[in-house]
Amino acid sequence: MSRQHHRPGPHELGQNDLVDRRTITAVVALARECGGPYVEWAAGRGALTRPLARIGAPLHVVELDPRRVAALERAALGPHVCIGAGDILRHAPPAGTRTLVANLPFHVTTPALRHLLRETHWQHALLITQWEVARKRAGVGGATQLTAQWWPWVDTGLVQRIPATAFRPVPSVDAGLLHLRRRPEPLLPASEQRDYHEFVRRVFGGRGRHLAQILTGAGVSREAANRLAAQRRPGALPRDLDAATWVAAYRSRRT
Numbered sequence: 516m517s518r519q520h521h522r523p524g525p526h527e528l529g530q531n532d533l534v535d536r537r538t539i540t541a542v543v544a545l546a547r548e549c550g551g552p553y554v555e556w557a558a559g560r561g562a563l564t565r566p567l568a569r570i571g572a573p574l575h576v577v578e579l580d581p582r583r584v585a586a587l588e589r590a591a592l593g594p595h596v597c598i599g600a601g602d603i604l605r606h607a608p609p610a611g612t613r614t615l616v617a618n619l620p621f622h623v624t625t626p627a628l629r630h631l632l633r634e635t636h637w638q639h640a641l642l643i644t645q646w647e648v649a650r651k652r653a654g655v656g657g658a659t660q661l662t663a664q665w666w667p668w669v670d671t672g673l674v675q676r677i678p679a680t681a682f683r684p685v686p687s688v689d690a691g692l693l694h695l696r697r698r699p700e701p702l703l704p705a706s707e708q709r710d711y712h713e714f715v716r717r718v719f720g721g722r723g724r725h726l727a728q729i730l731t732g733a734g735v736s737r738e739a740a741n742r743l744a745a746q747r748r749p750g751a752l753p754r755d756l757d758a759a760t761w762v763a764a765y766r767s768r769r770t
């Protein structure tokens with residue numbers, strides 16, 4: 516078959532569907548708490564879509580696989596549910612969206628997360644990702660550059676571990692439920708996003724034997740770098756900083 520006519524199969528599309536009732540109930544209960552209108556990315560066969568639709572708030576659904584889209588349309592979930600065929604990496608949640616829910620296809624987790632963080636029309640995102648990804652993104656046991664870059668605007672929390680047996684086909688690793696919340700009161704103004712992102716990139720890419728040296732190399736005053744490093748455990752690295760310390764370090768740059 517030519518590349519042009521290649522139709523990705525279930526594995527390539529990351530079609531590990533949720534089948535565990537308890538997990539579905541927990542995700543939808545949290546979505547209900549966060550409130551609608553809703554967007555669901557990567558809706559699949561509708562394991563989450565159906566109970567989300569029953570909440571009754573507007574629900575905008577995106578799925579790439581045309582067969583799955585057609586099946587969701589046939590399910591006639593109600594006039595408040597809009598089923599869209601499309602790529603989540605290109606989808607912009609409509610203005611007014613409160614909560615975005617996604618059991619993310621594992622192969623696009625990081626690009627989907629990057630894309631989501633750049634989108635502004637959502638307040639909560641409930642994301643199912645591989646367990647290690649969920650832990651890292653939530654800053655458990657060390658934060659990633661991407662998490663640190665968005666922390667002043669988006670708070671992250673790890674809700675629960677989801678065993679691999681909750682999916683069909685069963686993936687090779689467990690998953691986790693990640694909760695991103697847009698901070699009602701950001702720790703930095705949006706106008707500083709670009710400078711702050713660059714600062715975090717410099718710190719993560721910086722050289723130095725210890726944290727104070729790395730921070731100084733990224734432009735933090737020596738005094739502030741020593742003070743912030745002294746508040747962490749010995750041997751701490753940039754990934755060990757929390758949101759408040761990142762902001763304090765950014766604000767302590769030499770002018």
Ligand SMILES: C[S@@+](CC[C@H](N)C(=O)[O-])C[C@H]1O[C@@H](n2cnc3c(N)ncnc32)[C@H](O)[C@@H]1O
Nearest residue numbers: 528531532533557558559562579602603618620
């Ligand atoms: C892990 S399954 C989740 C399905 C369903 N939400 C569930 O929880 O059972 C991921 C779904 O994303 C779809 N998908 C894969 N890549 C996609 C993309 N780039 N944009 C939209 N959907 C995609 C797959 O076809 C699959 O239905």
